[in-house]
Amino acid sequence: MGEQVLNILLVDDDELLLKALSRSLSRLYENTVIVCLETPEDFESCIVDQGEPDILLCEEHLHGSFGHDVLIAARMLCPRAIRCLFSDNLQQECKWQIDNTIHFHLAKPYTPAHLSKVVDSALTLKSLPINDAIRVKLGQLSGLPCLNSNVSELLELLNEGSANVNELAELVNHDPILVSKLLQIANSAFMGFQSTTQDVKEAITRIGLTAFTAVVTCYEISNVFINQLRQSEIELIMDTAFSKAVMGQSLSRCLGQDLQEQQKVFACCLLSAIGVLTKESVLNDERLCTKVSCYDIGAYLLALWGYDQELVRAQLVEQIPIEPVISVVVMHALVEQLTLNKAFNISAQLTSILYTCGEFNNVKQWYNNF
Template identity: 30%
Template structure:
C-alpha cells in the first residue's frame, strides 16, 4: 500500500523546513513534497505525479495565490484535505470559504495543530464511503470553515484540565458567540431559573459540550447569510430540536452530560441541510445520489469529520439522521442506565436513546407540535418517553424565544 502523501506549498523556506521537521516527527511514514513555488506545485498536481492526501498551502505568495493551488487540488485531487495557512488574522470567513479549503490555520502554529490535522486526514480516509461519494464530497464548493474562535475553544476543550474561566474568556472575545450563549443560558424552557448576564455564569450553566456546539453554529452564521429566510428556517428548526431534545432528556431524568450530548447531536445534524440551502444543485450530484444515505446526512458526516468533531458523536448523528429520514418505524426503546459505562452494550443503548430523542425532537420542532405530539404518544416505540412527552405539554416550545444566531 502506498504511503500517505502531503504537499506543502510556501514561499518561506523557514516555514517549509519547520513543517517538514514536524511531519518527520509526527508521521515518519508519510511522503512529504515541499514546494516554494506555487506554479511548480500546480504542475505536479495537474500532471498527476503526486496523489496527495493532504495539501497545505500558504495563502499569499508571489505570483499565484494559495487559493488557486487549492482550487486545482479540488479539481484534480478531490479526496485530499485542503489546508490554508494564513498570517492575516483579520481575514473574513466568507473569503476563507471562497478559497476552496477544508481547514485553515493561522501563523504562528504549533506542532499540536499539525498533529490534529493529520488525525483528521486519517479519519476521513477511514470513513466507509465509496470512491464516487468521496470524490463528490471532496468537490463540493463553498464548504463552511470553522472560525478562529472555535479553533481556540476546541484546543481548550481537548485539554483534560480545561478551566471554565479560560473558556469564558475565549467566548467573551466574540460578540456574536456571546449573544448566542446568553440567549441559550437564559432559556426557561431548559429549566434554568433566573437570568444571567455574564459570560462566566452562562458557560457554567450550559456546560462545555453545549458551548462548543453553539460556537459551531455561531461560526456558520458568519459563513452563510442567516438573514435570508431559508437559512433562518433551517437554523431555527435546528435550535428548536436541540432545545426540545435537551428538555426531554431532562424530563426523563438523564444526566446533564447526556442532555448536553443530545443538544449537540440535534443542533449539529442540520449542517448538511444548511449547506444545501446555499448550494441546492448538490442534491442532483450523481455521486452522492449513488449512496443510500440522505445527501444532507452525508455532507454533515463529512464536514464534522473534517472538523475533528468527536467520532462517536459524528457516527450517532449519521445514524439518527438516517433513521429519521427512513420510512420505517423507529426502533423500540431499551432500558438505559442514567450512569452509562464504557461497555459496548451501554454505548449501543446510548446510541438508540440519541436516535429516539432526535426523532422526537425533530418531529415536534418541524411539524405542528400538537399533531406530532399526539402521533408519537400513540407509538409503542416511545412508551418510555410518554411521561416526558406529557410533561412537555406543560411547557411547550412556543414559549421559547428561538431566534437564529445573530
C-alpha cells in the same frame, strides 16, 4: 483508529523542509505513507502514479508557481484529500477557504499542534461511513462556510482541555446578540434551574462547555449565510435545531444518562443546523441536492473544523451502527425521526435497538409526555 493508514503528499521545492516536515508527521502518527514532491509541475502525474492522498500539504511560494494554484487543481484531481497551504501571509485565507481551495491555512513556521489538528481531522474523515462519490462531491463544493478565529480558538481550548469560564466569557462578551442567546438558553425551563441569571460566566457553566461550543458555532455560521438566505429561513432552521436539541437532552435525561452525555446529545442535535444551512445556501443544483444529504455536509464540516469524533459521527443518522447501544448517534436519529414524523413512528432498526436495551417502553412513554 490506530490501524488506519494516512497517505500524505508534501509539495515544496525546499528539500530540507520536506525532510523536516516528514519527520514531524511521522512522529505525530506512525502509520503514514509520505510522498515528497519538489517539482509542482509534476503534481498531476504524481497523483496518477501514487493515487489520491488523504492529506495534501503545499508551500505557497514555489519556484515558478504558487501553492494555492496546485490546491485549486487538487480540488478536481484529488477532491477527497484535506488540502493544506503553508504561507507567511494569511491575508487571502478567508477567500481561499470560502471557495474551498484550502481546508487549513498553516502559518509558518508550523508547529506540531498545527499538524496534529490536520492529522486528527483526516483520521476523523477517513473513519466516517460516507461513500466515495459523496466524498468527491463534498471536496469539490465551493461556498462552504469556515469558522472565524474566535470559534476556532474556542474549539482548540476545548479540545486541549484548557478552557476556563473566564476565557470563554471574554470570547463572546463582544457580541450582545450571542450573549442574549446564551442567557436565553441558560434560563430556559429545560435546563432545570430555579433561578434566572444575567451573568455570562454562570450561563456557560449551566449550559456546559460542549453545548456552549455548539451554540457559538451555530450562531457564527448562521451569520455567514445572512446574504444567501432570508432571515426568516435562517431563524426557522435554527429554531428547529434548538427544539431538537431540547428534545434530545430531555430524552437523554429520561434514560438516566449523565450530564456530560446529555450535553453531547444537545450539542449534536443543535449542530445539525450546520448541514441544513449549508445545503440550503450552497447546493443549488437539484441533482446534487439529492445525492448529498445535510447530514453528510454537517459531518464533513465538523470534521474539518476539529470537532470531537463522536459528535461528528453522530451527524450521520442515516448510517446507524449495528451495535445495540443507545449512543449519541442513536439518540440523534431518534430525535430526527420523531421530529420529522410528528408521531412515535421510528424505524425498525431503532425499534430493535430500544427493545434490545430494554428502553422501548420508556422512550414511548417519554414521548407521550413530552
